[in-house]
Amino acid sequence: MSAKRPLIELSTSPHVSAPQDVTVIMRNVVYALLPICAYAIYQFGLSVLLSIFTVTLTCVVTERFFNWVGKNPSTIGDWSAVITGILLALTLPPGFPLWMGVVAGFVAIAMGKALFGGLGFNVFNPALMGRAFVQAAFPVAISTWTPAFFTGRFSEFIPTTLTMPFQTPPDVSVWVQKVTIDGFTGATPLALRQIQLVNTDLMDLFLGTTAGSAGGSATALILACGAYLAFRKMLDWRIPASIFLGVIITSGVLHMIDPKFAAPMFMLLSGGLMLGAIFMATDMVGSPVTPLGVLLYGLLIGFLTVIIREFASLPEGIMYAILLGNAAMPLIEQVTQPRVFGAARKKAFSTINSKGGEK
């Protein structure tokens, strides 16, 4: 007994920590994305299933590749590359050629994340970096929309999906005529409104029965999944809330000036706004940490989204709005540092009763 010298563990306080670590948060974001993936597959069939799988795999492999290049330990275990992959796949059109999806996935991780130093150091949302790259590189493929719920979606691929690498995808308009009964054009609600001046029923938008990117249309489902994350405190609900506020204010003012501009509800429910606002703008790395900064960041993204949608040649604006929001984040954070407890504020020291002060 006397020979035994007990070993004592040493560490600095605090000696306890909250149970959620990064991997738990990231894994739960993946869980929250799964129902959206399932609905996207139900909507668009095998093509989306394969697209999600391919893009995600590309992202994970790219992440591991850059770990290897930089002689760093593997970081694929933190699940962040999986999130990037799934999110990226969900923002692509359902029939997006797989080889282009691979390019998008590679660019997302390589240029969106690895170049900056990996998780925590990226300036822009990696998934949106990949999306923005293919938007510029493949302008036709990225705006080729196919209808939801077409017959035979579980037995055949959308023809464009299996385009050979470095080949231009085939024209799908004939195929679209074949699989749809009611002469669906395959245009998204936003494009319909901007180009053909046709408004889509808000209920359809809310439930997500319309054409659009693979995972962007199921508004109700995205809200529910976001609510789960917010409830578990893994998502900052203030960001989507302030984006919605920004969208409502901007489009509301525009709509009041001239009704040719879309009404706030349509703006909120259409396009990829829900997916972007709830799952991409809330990317912790690219969003401010200060309470006031979060509000400004959200309002800015909401404002930019409406401006891009209404005045730019693009029907969709949330992607660039979030990327610009990411870019503005450091500045926003700098000017919104929180007021320190006990620091001077109007009326703050009215309770001070220094005897010296009275003399």
Next chain:
Amino acid sequence: MGLLSWLKEGTFSHGVHPSYHKAETQSKAIRRLPFPSQLIVPLSQHIGAPAKAIVTPGQEVFRGQVIAEANGFVSVPIHAPATGRVKDICLMPSAKGPHQMSIIIDVYRADTQEVMYGLEQDMEKMPRENISKAIQATGMAGLGGAAFPTHVKLQENKDYDIHTLVVNGCECEPYLTTDHRVMVEQPEDLLRGIRYALRATGAEKAIIGIEDNKADAAKILQEKIHDDDPISVKLVRTKYPQGAEKMLLKSLLNVEVPRGGLPAQVGVVVDNVGTLAQLGYLLPRGEGLIERVITITGTAVKNPGNYTVPFGTTIRFVLEALDIDVDHDKIILGGPMMGASVASLDVPITKGTSGILVFHEREAICDNEHPQYPCIKCARCVQACPMHLNPAHLGWLAENREYAEMADNFNLRDCFECGCCSFVCPSNIPLVQHFRVAKAYNLKNPQEVA
């Protein structure tokens, strides 16, 4: 407005909710541990100048006898915690790290350990200006943990009008229940101590702030308060760090102590319930502070509880007396949020020690192997910091060793190391430790800080 004020009632913004683990010990009555055969009594158990030893090796000392006297105003005397013989006065390990001058006493085994020293004094008749002196004579230093000499706080303030005495019964640190037990078992002593403190400071009223998970203690105190006492009991929300004095004042009085300032600047003096209960017991008897109640708990402790222990008792003795087998374990003095893990079992219990926690290595609480991830800017630390700092940015600056920038532009000095940011960090970044390093660096290199 009604809802808003209800939400703000009895609480402060931010903070965290760790699991409290108070059930293990909060219903157990305070018991006494046997006297150890040797005591190591450090001369510096309080903030301020160390006491000056007035005994010599070989000298016989009696329990309660002054063995070291106050060395200046911000200093307190030390009384012999047990009857015995002074073996040596030398450097011994301390909880703070560096070895400290300590009086080693070989305790007489057969002694009754009755307190022989003490001169009864009539506190009612004592002039107000003498109370502070009497408090200093008891050797009282804040038993909440900081161990600041109590008489310095409990005296007439020359610069500010003190209108309120806030009695801190929050005990927001998980696991610890000493203050809770003292409130339940010594309400008369506590109220007496509060009355003395009211007289000493000249405050008009006293508010006892108690977290709402100790409602039983609040009820007992409420019943014992006399009708003519200007004392009230107020429940505050259970949230860490509710017991930090700035947070408590925000919760109770909705005032913010100015940055870098003291509660006196808003007309308040804050003292801990354990301290005032001891004062209520010691002052009329004219005795000195020789022992305190500590919580001994943790996953490695088979019979957790609250124990009265004389100062100078080593952790080794406590562990042996309670049959706690230590191997690959972590031993923490104080609570798990702000307490220090000790490197030696020969560290003695002092006036500022509120508990001993022992945890097995395999428990998560001991796990040093939490992998650290890069900061993902989740902002949880920003939403947890009770001082409204930006720990995320401070941590980033610390990793780049921009220590001066942290102090100059990001309010490093306002951090009181409560541990909330490290607690919530999902990337397991040791933020508080970063800040300690930064503060220490800035202290050593003052020319770099603006």
